Amino acid sequence: MPWAPGGAHGASNRNHGILPGERHRGGADVSPKVTTAPPPRAAGSVTVEIAAENMAFDTSTITVPAGAEVTMNFDNRDDGIPHNVAVYTDSSAAKEIFVGDIIAGPERATYTFTAPEPPGTYFFRCDVHPFMNGAFIVT
Ligand SMILES: [Cu+2]
Numbered sequence: 158m159p160w161a162p163g164g165a166h167g168a169s170n171r172n173h174g175i176l177p178g179e180r181h182r183g184g185a186d187v188s189p190k191v192t193t194a195p196p197p198r199a200a201g202s203v204t205v206e207i208a209a210e211n212m213a214f215d216t217s218t219i220t221v222p223a224g225a226e227v228t229m230n231f232d233n234r235d236d237g238i239p240h241n242v243a244v245y246t247d248s249s250a251a252k253e254i255f256v257g258d259i260i261a262g263p264e265r266a267t268y269t270f271t272a273p274e275p276p277g278t279y280f281f282r283c284d285v286h287p288f289m290n291g292a293f294i295v296t
Contacts, residue, residue, distance in 0.1 A: 200224035200272075208232040209240040209262070209283065217291040219281060221272045227255075228269050233262035240283045242268065244293050248280045254293075259285060 203225045208215040212235065221227050233240045241259040246252040255270035273279065273295050282290035 200226070202226040202228065203272075204228045204230065206230050206232070207242060208234055209289065210234040212238070212286060212289065214242075214283070214289050214291060218294055219291065220294040220296060223272060223276050223295050224274045225272045226269065227272050228267060229257070231257060231260075231266045231268060233260050233264050233266070235262040238262055239285050240289070241266075241285065242281055243284050244270070244279060244281045246273075246279055248282075248290070250280070250282065250284075250287070254279060256284065 244254040279293040
């Protein structure tokens with residue numbers, strides 16, 4: 158009679174002891190690891206649209222991310238008039254970043270080039286008509 162309660166308690170305690178122990182071991186196995194690798198530098202790519210019509214570009218600014226692969230869809234809508242889009246470091250147009258082929262309208266061209274790395278305000282223009290120009294902004 159005095160043994161029965163003791164035995165029951167003993168069995169109960171033994172079962173109780175196993176379950177928390179197993180849960181603890183499992184928790185240790187799946188402990189999250191902290192990754193310290195820096196995120197990869199991805200300049201990415203960007204597509205910009207620009208049109209020339211009535212001897213003017215349809216935008217005064219082109220904005221792209223630093224170092225991005227730029228796809229520029231140029232639409233020359235001026236019938237029989239040659240235009241291009243060229244990007245220079247500044248309005249002196251002394252140092253070119255990219256010079257697109259000149260096309261006579263109505264015609265489209267797809268230009269691809271890499272944007273400069275240093276953020277800043279550069280310059281774009283039509284080489285045939287330098288008064289057609291604007292700011293090429295790298296962010
Ligand atoms: Cu032009």
